[in-house]
Amino acid sequence: MNSQIITRIKLGGVLCLSSILLLYPAFFYVHAGILILLFCFILYKKALWSYLAFMKPISFALVILILIQMFTFAGIGLSPEGLVVGIVSALRILCLSSVVFVFMKTTSVQELLKALHFLSLSTRFTLGIGFGMLSILSIELHKVSIALATRGHRRNWNMVKTYAPLIIPLIAKSFIRAQKMALSFQTRGYRG
Secondary structure (H helix, E strand, O other), X not given: OOHHHHHHHHHHHHHHHHHHHHHOOOOHHHHHHHHHHHHHHHHHOOOHHHHHHHHHHHHHHHHHHHHHHHHHOOOOOOOHHHHHXXXXXXXXXXXXXXXXXXXHHHOOXXXXXXXXOOOOHHXXXXXXXXXXXXXXXXXXXXXXXXXXXXXXXXXXXXXXXXXXXXXXXXXXXXXXXXXXXXXXXXXXXXXX
């Protein structure tokens, strides 16, 4: 089978699963079933450690979401309904993140752009640059976190103190990289 067709089928599957997860929030068993299937696929592909690394920043947000729902669902105070709503919301986010992870692990950027050949050339070009920047940002995040660790930066419960030293250099480097790319396109006569 053609790789473009396979990529389109995978992209259609991601869109269908995402639609099911977003449109039917009350079907707890559907979310659990999709998550179990995705987890089995991740174990089959032997990508458990990369999955756990992918989910590490998301897991903190999920715990915060559950706690917020638990304490604020029925006014201020603890409520079991809030706990259930928080767990279901966290499970939906976990399912969506897992669907995206499996798609990213099984599809390269080149395959995705080839499958989207029906889009205009400038749109495909923009998507290619955007996807390329995401991989560069993840590499830069790793470099900045290593540099901060060598300088003695430790993570704590204060999110501003923890993530500001990571995010500010990433934003600065992203602006510099975007300016260099724009200058490069202008000098080569690209009009978009």
